Amino acid sequence: MKYSRITGTGSYLPEKILTNAELERMVETSDDWIVSRTGVRERRIAAEGENTVDLAERAARPAIEAAGIDTQDIDLIVLATTTPDQVFPATACLLQKRLELHGCPAFDIQAVCTGFVYALDVADKFIRTESAKCALVVGAETFSRIIDWTDRATCVLFGDGAGAVIIQAQDAPGIISSHLHADGQYTSLLEVPAGVSQSYDKVRNGQAYVRMGGSEVFKVAVNTLGQIVDETLAANNMQKSDVTWLVPHQANIRIIAATARKLGISMDHVVVTVDRHGNTSAASIPLAFDEAVRDGRIKRDDTVLMEAFGGGFTWGSVLLKY
Ligand code: ACO
Numbered sequence: 001m002k003y004s005r006i007t008g009t010g011s012y013l014p015e016k017i018l019t020n021a022e023l024e025r026m027v028e029t030s031d032d033w034i035v036s037r038t039g040v041r042e043r044r045i046a047a048e049g050e051n052t053v054d055l056a057e058r059a060a061r062p063a064i065e066a067a068g069i070d071t072q073d074i075d076l077i078v079l080a081t082t083t084p085d086q087v088f089p090a091t092a093c094l095l096q097k098r099l100e101l102h103g104c105p106a107f108d109i110q111a112v113c114t115g116f117v118y119a120l121d122v123a124d125k126f127i128r129t130e131s132a133k134c135a136l137v138v139g140a141e142t143f144s145r146i147i148d149w150t151d152r153a154t155c156v157l158f159g160d161g162a163g164a165v166i167i168q169a170q171d172a173p174g175i176i177s178s179h180l181h182a183d184g185q186y187t188s189l190l191e192v193p194a195g196v197s198q199s200y201d202k203v204r205n206g207q208a209y210v211r212m213g214g215s216e217v218f219k220v221a222v223n224t225l226g227q228i229v230d231e232t233l234a235a236n237n238m239q240k241s242d243v244t245w246l247v248p249h250q251a252n253i254r255i256i257a258a259t260a261r262k263l264g265i266s267m268d269h270v271v272v273t274v275d276r277h278g279n280t281s282a283a284s285i286p287l288a289f290d291e292a293v294r295d296g297r298i299k300r301d302d303t304v305l306m307e308a309f310g311g312g313f314t315w316g317s318v319l320l321k322y
Pocket of ligand 1: 028029030033034037038112113114152153154156190213214215216217218221251252255279281309310311
């Protein structure tokens with residue numbers, strides 16, 4: 001039986017910082033409201049002409065370097081995004097071209113903020129079934145492109161960025177278990193109600209924006225993430241105290257704190273980036289993970305719980321030994 005283990009991490013944030021003070025000049029809001037309700041102080045915004053694949057490449061290259069592999073060793077690319085560069089080809093294929101890789105499977109995953117958890121699980125299954133040996137898994141977003149910058153309920157929340165990991169086959173875990181879920185009954189609470197087959201004129205006119213029933217989403221997110229903690233631990237006969245690090249999706253510090261309480265883990269062992277990154281959707285977990293690996297907080301053999309909740313609704317977790 002093969003398992004996959006993360007052997008390299010990387011991430012990238014666009015240069016431009018958008019602060020709460022700047023948002024105060026754009027919509028009727030305040031730094032105080034944003035910080036107290038969400039924890040966000042600033043977020044990054046991709047430059048004009050800087051697209052999801054650009055962010056993905058700049059996250060993937062340091063991950064490849066950290067893993068100490070040759071780019072040509074990669075035999076699978078799975079890229080999670082809600083903001084692909086084009087309708088097609090998949091952004092994973094655009095990235096494959098940048099990396100001068102030829103022939104390995106490359107595809108996108110669309111599970112909004114849960115995208116990276118879905119992508120990691122899919123790549124892990126390729127490795128467990130010995131269909132791949134070395135996978136590049138990326139979460140990359142230019143969420144600023146689908147934000148209505150006049151809607152204060154959403155524009156203060158999101159940011160752009162990318163994170164990546166290399167996972168490789170080995171004989172021991174690595175990734176211990178993954179748990180994926182979705183419930184389509186909640187689609188209208190969190191959506192961009194336009195796309196290729198529906199209301200394409202909105203896409204053409206740059207009016208395809210995120211709409212969210214924030215407080216309803218909040219309640220479901222807190223409950224659901226509490227349940228996924230229980231489900232993940234029970235599936236592995238593990239105790240809360242076995243988890244060394246929580247690397248949550250970074251939507252809201254209050255949601256993160258509620259999950260940490262449920263897990264009984266101190267906030268010192270929760271990787272938090274929402275204050276500086278905002279919600280970067282599928283990029284938020286690999287961005288946070290890379291930060292904590294590089295600054296030495298997450299160490300080899302630490303047990304890490306990743307969890308996310310997002311549009312769909314989708315939610316899920318990955319439990320791993322780093
Ligand atoms: N500045 C000032 N006031 C604001 C702002 C703002 N930026 N935005 C909303 N308000 C007002 C509202 O109009 C409302 O005013 P009212 O009481 O007069 O009607 C009041 O603040 C409270 O609004 P709520 O939406 O109830 O505020 P809440 O405390 O729920 O916080 C938030 C809103 C931050 C969006 C929160 O609900 C949240 O984080 N929801 C979950 C987000 C999430 O996890 N999404 C999933 C992932 S995202 C994805 O998948 C794309």
